[in-house]
């Protein structure tokens with residue numbers, strides 16, 4: 001009788017990657033080594049009695065995790081949050097000004113931040129609209145993410161000091177104080193910001209969920225630092241899903257290098273700037 005060449009732990013690890021893939025669409029197997037802090041820390045927090053220093057991960061632990069997630073929505077949200085890399089990076093690559101400038105060219109103000117994490121991109125764009133003299137009542141600005149925990153934080157517009165004062169925060173000091181107030185160890189977005197934008201949970205791989213984000217098509221969609229976490233098939237599905245809700249000649253901002261760039265162009269977008277694409281009519 002031939003002995004299995006795959007250990008039980010290898011099968012358990014494969015099963016865990018599959019579970020993450022099913023819940024988030026993300027391919028952790030490609031992006032993270034099994035022994036990375038990122039993968040191990042999470043497991044130790046889910047009450048499986050798993051100790052990465054002394055134990056092998058077993059199939060029955062992963063099956064029990066799967067059952068627990070199915071039965072408990074709060075736990076499922078925590079699981080998704082644990083495996084979705086969240087970022088708080090205000091005005092990353094000066095996205096606010098770029099979105100406002102393209103929106104003005106189009107004469108339309110309907111913007112989606114796809115994979116918005118904890119909302120920093122959405123608030124940066126909102127600030128840029130306000131600074132350009134455009135009232136948020138005249139703008140549709142929506143952020144979506146699969147991570148419910150990140151969406152809840154985005155809605156509240158509340159950030160820990162260390163999240164907000166991150167060295168990558170590119171918001172000038174005067175805009176930080178104009179639109180955020182410091183409360184203890186938190187920065188809190190102004191009412192003008194939080195009431196002028198919208199956040200929703202949405203899995204970008206799911207065409208129905210994406211189609212249901214808004215009634216009207218968007219003039220600008222940002223999907224930055226998201227596609228790199230997906231395998232080829234799912235990256236293509238996300239691009240196609242977003243293309244369906246972008247109006248003709250609408251603008252698509254992403255962070256496309258190599259394969260991602262090729263895939264976006266193959267889907268019928270014209271490259272009109274670095275990481276900026278225009279939907280063909």
Ligand SMILES: C[S@@+](CC[C@H](N)C(=O)[O-])C[C@H]1O[C@@H](n2cnc3c(N)ncnc32)[C@H](O)[C@@H]1O
Nearest residue numbers: 024025084085115117145146147203204224225
């Ligand atoms: C690295 S962050 C990028 C955040 C922001 N776009 C930026 O550029 O700073 C990637 C985001 O993609 C989200 N994400 C991962 N899989 C997703 C999915 N299937 N649907 C929606 N969002 C997803 C993660 O939760 C995370 O917030």
